[in-house]
Amino acid sequence: MSRLLSQSWGRLPRLATSAPTFRPLGVRFASEVKDQDIRKKYSATLLLPKTDMPLRAKNAPATEDKYRHRTTDELYREQYATNEGPVFILHDGPPYANGNLHMGHALNKILKDMINRYNVIRGRKVHYIPGWDCHGLPIEHKALAALGKSHTSLDPVSVRREARKFALEAIDVQKAEMKQLGVMADWDNPDGVYRTLDHDYEIRQLKMLQMMVSKGFITHRLRPTYYSPSSRTALAEAELEYTDLKSNSVYVRFPVSEEWMTPRLKEAFQKGREVSPEATLSLAIWTTTPWTLPANMGVSVHNEIAYVVVLDNAKRLLVVAEELLEPLQERFGKLQVIDRLDGKHLIGTKYRTLFHTGDPESLPAIFAADYVTSESGTGLVHSAPGHGHDDYDAFQDQNIPMDDLRCPVDDEGHFTNEIVQWSGNQAFSALVGKYVLGAGSKLMIEQLEGAGVLLAEEKIEHRYPIDWRTKKPIIIRATPQWFCDVGSLKPSAVEAIENIKFVPPNELTPGRNRLSATVLSRSEWCISRQRSWGVPIPALFNSNGEPLLTVESLEHIISVLREKGIDHWWAGSDDEFVPASHKGQVLTKGLDTLDVWFDSGTSWSLIADAHLRSESEPLADVYLEGSDQHRGWFQSSILIRLAALEKDGHKPMAPYRNLITHGFTTDEKGNKMSKSLGNGISPMDVVNGKKGRDAFGSDTLRLWAAGTDYTRDASIGPSSISHAAEVLRKLRSTLRFMLANTANATPLPLEEAGLTLVERYILHELSTLEQVVREAYEDFTFNKVLQGVTSFTSSTLSSFYFDVAKDALYCDPINGPRRQAIIATQSHVLNAVLKMIAPIVPHLAEEVYESTRSNHHKSSVFLEQWAKGESWIDKEAADEMAVLLAVRGEVLSMLETARQDKHVRVPTETAVYLASSPTMESLLKRHATLLPSILGVSIVKLTAPPPSTWSVTGESESVSITLAPAPAHQCPRCWLYTAPAEAELCQRCDMALGDSPTPM
């Protein structure tokens, strides 16, 4: 027996079927074989499928590797050079160059790649430049940790050298992994990728900063930051830990003069005076950080909370929240309520603190804030925007000027002399130079007490942030920072966001609302970071700390850095950077670097500089990232783009036409993958296998990605991976079957192939599918592509068409008309399905395509363009076939009955007799020769059944059906019961052998 026969071609791909699994052909029972020698003789004359492509890829990663370069690097270059369609631009959001790829990266890159590949195969010229985000704190930390150094013990140039090395190594690892996922790009061409650490990228970014300076977006002012006195640096939120800490909290009063009171408060005050003529009125506040009192710039109350004016035992009038009266009496003693008023009646009242004694115009005032509650303290909140983010935001929301933001604390966490200047009180010079969290705090409380404004003091234990390295408490302290003032961009942002197409659409997941909310809630963007690993903000400072950052200064500095490299900002002398207009002045370089969101937020300028789009269109067709990027890259990109377009007479436009978001990857229980849970699956472990686990190859992972509804969280685990592997296996088997039937033939053009109803129906179904698949790709709904294709290949092809076609394919004369029609159809279907699935499983598609290569001349299946060819939509064929399929369904179930009743062992032992109305009869007559293969029996007659030993009857589509024994003998070649006598060939086989020599 030949090698081919031993591969059991009879086991055709069958994915899912609702029909009874009665196999008309190909199941060969040993008991049937009466004459093994005759069978053997004829079996060699059958035209069985033939291909070198293995049924299973034994080593998936190695098999894929053979096609990798052709379908990634080479393909990218080739399509860009030769595709003539319009340019399609998917702009890559750069992953952080830090560690191996995780499953979220894999999902992201595969989704992008499917979109790109679909556009390539549609003949468009795809522009895709993968990027890496290379600067910032996490890389700086990892690089220094690897060296066992801290950033204070290395000079900036050395820190940058180490961080750069670390980032470049991470990029190499990630790049190799992305290639393994089959992501198409010109990976090894320096212009084929972008890295935010590249010299050209950095220079372009500085030009963007210059553009924003020229339009007045960039300013310099104080802002609160987490600050660690113990390591003398500002910290990011990620660098904080929390611990329980004991602190001294204080109740303090801020006196209010009668002339500063609102009319309503004055009324209450006068009522108090009636009770106690000498009484003064004060606001009572509570704070756990008494050292922040010199920085007080306001007191906030809630408009709707009820407040009371009370008289204490010391004959002082105090304002507190009504609800807190009881707990406060425990601390202050008996409080007599004089009057009751709402928070809104207090707004605007000015007051004095020990550190506000000057001009009444400059005194702080009460303002309203929604975050105020009456749960603790006094219901009046001491507000020091120089030492608190919420306070700062509240001041900003209300446009309260912060030009003179108070922050009398130096780099070491010591009080500065400003507290003496503000108070005009020399007694406070004792505080100057004292550590605010230590001696300074204790002394401050003594001063409050001495001045008679301390109402009460108590120890409390609370969660307090500490420096993750030194484990010492941190403070919040205003430091000078650079800002991008984006508030003025809000109107253009509204217009630009309106024109973006969101995927998923806003009705399902409110992407538009989310992006609007993040963009519109922001008036300032702090773009400075106090680290060395980044693009410098090349400002120069005079001895008063006043910055110089102008279009002109930047022009000069950029020209120096362009020539000498960005590191030169740290290595070069100050003088070298002083522009001509300021020569002779003593100016010092600033050491801040730009926020990494500014780095990646300028990446669209790469496309702008490539001049691929007219000015009236968005630069990129697609931005596709995780849904957390509304706050990140989507936002920074749109803001910088709008700033660039602003004031130049351009229509506001986002840099992207379609904004696609995907969810997170989770395990199969829906838990987000995380290191601490230990439930993470590495994409490369799925691809390459790990510790005895199978290596599934990247097509399996890609097929999983295509099958997810990525707009929600996508779960992955052993069962979803094996499901994807099974779908891939069946797809491979289906494609291989068509390949093996057609690869060695010369298919006729479909128009000349004498298509029967069955082929017309298959082509109709294929054309319908093609339309669905195209639309799904255009809508980025890959799961619909996959569903459509697998349902077609399993139900329409494997369970129906392959069964029906097999007899003619194997047994008809080699050039028989029916066989030719089938080969032409299968060849067409194979090529069409190959294009539909190629974007999802490119390695498999290339492998199949290579085996069909004799008819083709392209280096990749993706260069075989999927043009909108002739449609084979054939409504008539579909309607007629629907009738015959219904009859087939009924016959298959009747055959099962006959088998169970032991009338037959195999369906071919039967003949079917059909009787029907004249209309139906004409249909049956027209397709009479097809009926045995469609119904899976040896003989079909449109006559009444003759008397027989057994029969089974049924009905469908008003056709009455009778099954009875086939009135003929089994042909030893095709095994149908169509031969005139025992051991003789049937007429068809006789003809077939006449066409080709009998192998004896």
Ligand SMILES: [Zn+2]
């Ligand atoms: Zn035969």
